[in-house]
Structure formats: structure tokens, C-alpha cells
Amino acid sequence: MTATLYAGEWQAAGACLSADPEIFFPVSGTGASAPQIEQARQICGGCPVRRECLDWAMSSGEMHGIWGGSTPEDRTRARRAEAARRRHARRSLQVTPGILAS
Ligand code: SF4
Numbered sequence: 001m002t003a004t005l006y007a008g009e010w011q012a013a014g015a016c017l018s019a020d021p022e023i024f025f026p027v028s029g030t031g032a033s034a035p036q037i038e039q040a041r042q043i044c045g046g047c048p049v050r051r052e053c054l055d056w057a058m059s060s061g062e063m064h065g066i067w068g069g070s071t072p073e074d075r076t077r078a079r080r081a082e083a084a085r086r087r088h089a090r091r092s093l094q095v096t097p098g099i100l101a102s
Contacts, residue, residue, distance in 0.1 A: 010056075015047035016040075024066045029073045037071060044069035 016024060023040045026033035044050055044066065054068025058079070063072050070078070
């Protein structure tokens with residue numbers, strides 16, 4: 001990947017800077033792209049800024065490419081799980097009217 005795709009000072013430490021950028025942008029999340037995704041994940045696995053990269057992809061809503069070892073599908077699942085967790089937490093905090101009146 002090129003540095004222009006990143007946002008943050010951590011970008012310069014990315015293990016992918018010396019890799020073929022195409023590896024990190026597979027055509028799909030399955031099938032013939034699977035070996036490419038695995039190759040990208042292996043590079044990310046040894047990256048010293050993996051957490052920062054993943055956090056950036058999650059917070060920016062990046063919908064394309066491998067970031068922090070995650071595919072777009074991984075990030076979509078994580079966002080949905082987080083949204084469900086927040087909905088559940090909000091419901092848990094809702095107070096039934098009158099429950100504190102006694
Ligand atoms: S985690 Fe992966 S995509 Fe992110 S900077 Fe490191 S090698 Fe590049």
C-alpha cells in the first residue's frame with residue numbers, strides 16, 4: 001500500500017510498505033482471492049502497527065482492502081456486532097416507568 005492511503009503517523013511503520021499493494025486489495029472475499037487474502041494477513045500478522053491500522057479502518061469506515069489483517073467482511077461483521085452490543089446495552093439501561101417510584 002502507499003502511504004497516501006493511510007491516516008496517521010503509524011503509517012510509516014507498516015509492514016506492507018515494501019509489499020505489492022495489489023495483495024491488499026483482493027477482487028473478492030472468497031474463492032480465487034483467498035490465497036491473496038491469506039498472503040496479506042500473513043504480512044499484517046507481523047506488522048508492528050496492526051492495531052493502529054485496524055482501528056483506523058474501523059473508525060474511518062474503510063470498505064475496501066485488507067487493513068490490520070481484516071477483510072471488508074470482517075469489519076462489517078465487527079461493526080454489526082458492536083452495534084448489536086450497544087443496542088443491548090441501551091436496552092439494559094432503560095428503566096421501566098414507575099420502577100423507582102416505590
Ligand atoms: S496491518 Fe497490514 S495493512 Fe496495516 S499497515 Fe500493517 S501490514 Fe499494512
